[in-house]
Amino acid sequence: MAEDDTGRFVVVTGGPGSGKTTLLDELACRGVTTMPEAGRAVIRDQTAVGGSALPWDDRALFAELMLSWEMRSHHWARRRRGLVLFDRGVPDVIGYLRLAGAEVPEHVHTAAGKFRYHRRVFVAPPWPEIFERDEQRRQDLAEAERTHEMMVEVYTRLGYDLVTLPRADPPERAAFVLEELAATTPSKPGR
Numbered sequence: 560m561a562e563d564d565t566g567r568f569v570v571v572t573g574g575p576g577s578g579k580t581t582l583l584d585e586l587a588c589r590g591v592t593t594m595p596e597a598g599r600a601v602i603r604d605q606t607a608v609g610g611s612a613l614p615w616d617d618r619a620l621f622a623e624l625m626l627s628w629e630m631r632s633h634h635w636a637r638r639r640r641g642l643v644l645f646d647r648g649v650p651d652v653i654g655y656l657r658l659a660g661a662e663v664p665e666h667v668h669t670a671a672g673k674f675r676y677h678r679r680v681f682v683a684p685p686w687p688e689i690f691e692r693d694e695q696r697r698q699d700l701a702e703a704e705r706t707h708e709m710m711v712e713v714y715t716r717l718g719y720d721l722v723t724l725p726r727a728d729p730p731e732r733a734a735f736v737l738e739e740l741a742a743t744t745p746s747k748p749g750r
Contacts, residue, residue: 568636568676569740570648571724572714573683574707578724578732582683583646585729586736592639596646597628598655618659626652626667633674642740649674654713658706671717679743680719681736682711684726 571579583593598614601624605612612620629649636643650671656663685704714721722739724732 565675566677566743567641568633568643568645568648569679569681569736570645570650570676570714570719571681571683571736572647572651572710573724574685574703574705574710576703577683577685577707578729579646579683581729582724582732582736583644585733586644589733589737591737592636592641592643594632594636594643594645597625597632597651598647600628601625614659618656618661622652622656622661622667625655626670630670630674644736645676648676648680650713650717650719651710654706654709657713658709676719677740677743678718678720679722679739680714681724681739682707682714682721683724 571582573579580596580599583595587593598621601621602613604610605621605624611617612624614621626649629645629647629652632645633649636645649667652667653663653671656667685707711721725735727735
């Protein structure tokens with residue numbers, strides 16, 4: 560992958576229910592290219608076809624489909640211009656497996672080394688006031704908090720600089736992200 564791509568690809572991570580997707584929706588409205596979260600998409604698709612690659616049925620297969628989704632998203636983003644913000648990234652698969660108490664296969668570590676992102680990763684902290692469970696998000700707040708901690712640990716170990724998002728409304732959060740990136744990213748937001 561070209562070095563200049565790494566600087567254009569920005570991850571937003573954290574626990575479920577912390578406003579990541581809402582933030583990316585706001586940034587998309589401002590013309591920034593965004594990539595959807597793998598986990599929700601895999602759950603939606605597997606449920607629609609009666610598949611078993613679900614976190615409550617086959618965690619290993621679920622992780623493999625998430626990894627494939629994230630790598631495909633990375634390839635797709637290379638064909639875009641400007642910033643591309645990802646709702647989670649390849650390292651989140653490592654975090655998911657570790658949180659589940661599962662072995663992390665070597666190829667997942669290899670993927671995290673090959674599919675890199677901007678050195679600054681935005682982390683949405685747990686936010687009890689907005690946390691909600693739904694059909695795809697079955698975790699409780701305690702698990703969401705553990706997920707946040709795991710993602711912080713994984714991204715830190717992989718050498719990323721973490722930036723904690725403020726607990727603010729979507730326009731404020733979006734402005735924060737764009738201001739933070741302006742100083743470190745030569746590309747302008749957009750498609």
